[in-house]
Amino acid sequence: MTTDPVTRPAAWWQPLPNGQAACRLCPIGCRLREGQTGPCRTRANRQGTMVPLHYGRIVSAGVDPIEKKPLYHFHPGRRILSVAAPGCNLHCQFCQNWTISQDGDARTTAASPDDLVRAALAEDSVGIAFTYSEPLVWFEFVRDTARLARENGLKNVLVTNGFLNSEPLAELLPWIDAANIDLKSMDPAFYRKVCKAQLPPVLAAIRQFHAAGVLLELTNLIIPGYNDSDGQLAGLVDFVADLDAEIPLHFSAYHPAWKMAAPATPTATLLRAHTLATRKLSWVYLGNAATEVGRDTVCPDCGTVLVDRRGYGGVAVGTACPQCQRACPIVGIE
Ligand code: SF4
Incomplete structure (x- = not known):
C-alpha cells in the first residue's frame, strides 16, 4: 500500500467551482469532486487540486530484451530497463496485466527519475521502457524521467494503449x-463494450506518434469470437497500410485473463492473420505463438532473413537487404 503523501499538482487539469477539478489528460474527461479518484486510479482531487497518485512509485520493474515489448525494429538484441506504476484508463476485460493495471493500491516502491536513469546506465540498458500497465496516465513521472534519460544519452520507449488527448x-x-501501441480492434463497439473506451482517440494518437517521427510498432491481441474475423483483421490491416505499410504490426495470442473467459487464440488464427496482413504490410510478426512464422524479420521482396530471433534478440544484418538492397527500417544497429 502506498503511504507517501501526494503533494505535487498534476499537469493537464483545471479547477472548477465548488472544489471540483476537471482532468484534461485523457478522453474520458473526468470531473472529480474533492476526495474522488479517477477511474484510471492514477489521479485524484485533493482539496480542489488534481494530483498524480503514483509519481515516483514503481509497481513492477525488470530488465527485458527489447523484443519483449514488443519492439522488433528498434535496437534489436539490446535490453531495456522496464518500469510501471499501478493504473490504467482502460478496463479491458481481457487485460493480461490486470493485477497491476486495475489495482490502484498495488504495492509500490519509491524511485526518482534520477534513480531510474542511474539504474538504466548501470544495467547497460538502451534506455527506459514505460510498460506493463498504462504509462500515459503516469504522465508527469514519465515526462520528467524521459527528459532526464534523454540528457543522459538513453532512449525512451512507451508501450501504451494510445488513449490520451492530443x-x-x-x-x-x-x-x-519508440513506441508500441495496442490497436485492439477497428470496431468502435469493441472499444466501448470490452474496454470502456473509444476507438477514434486511439487512431488519432497513432497518427500523432507517426507524424512526430517516433519509431512506431503496433500490436493487435486477437481474441476468438471478438476481433478475429477476416473482416475485422482486414479493416485493421487497411488502417495501417493507409497510414504507412512500413509500420511493423504484431499479432499476439490472447490467453483467458481477468474477466474474459473466451478460449486462447489458436495458432491457426494467428497464421490466418499473418497471411492476410502480409498482402498489404511489409513487416508482420506473431507473438506468444507456437510457430516460427512471424518470428524473424524477413525481406518482403526476396525473403532473405534480416533478423533471426531464435531465443529472442538476434542481430540485424543492416538497414538494407544484403541480397536485393531493399530498405529495412531498423533503428539502432550497432
Ligand atoms: S487520466 Fe484518469 S482522471 Fe484523467 S480523465 Fe482520464 S481517467 Fe479521468
Missing part, C-alpha cells in the same frame, strides 16, 4: 524515441 501527447512526444 495536447498532453504533444508535450510528451519530443522525449519519446
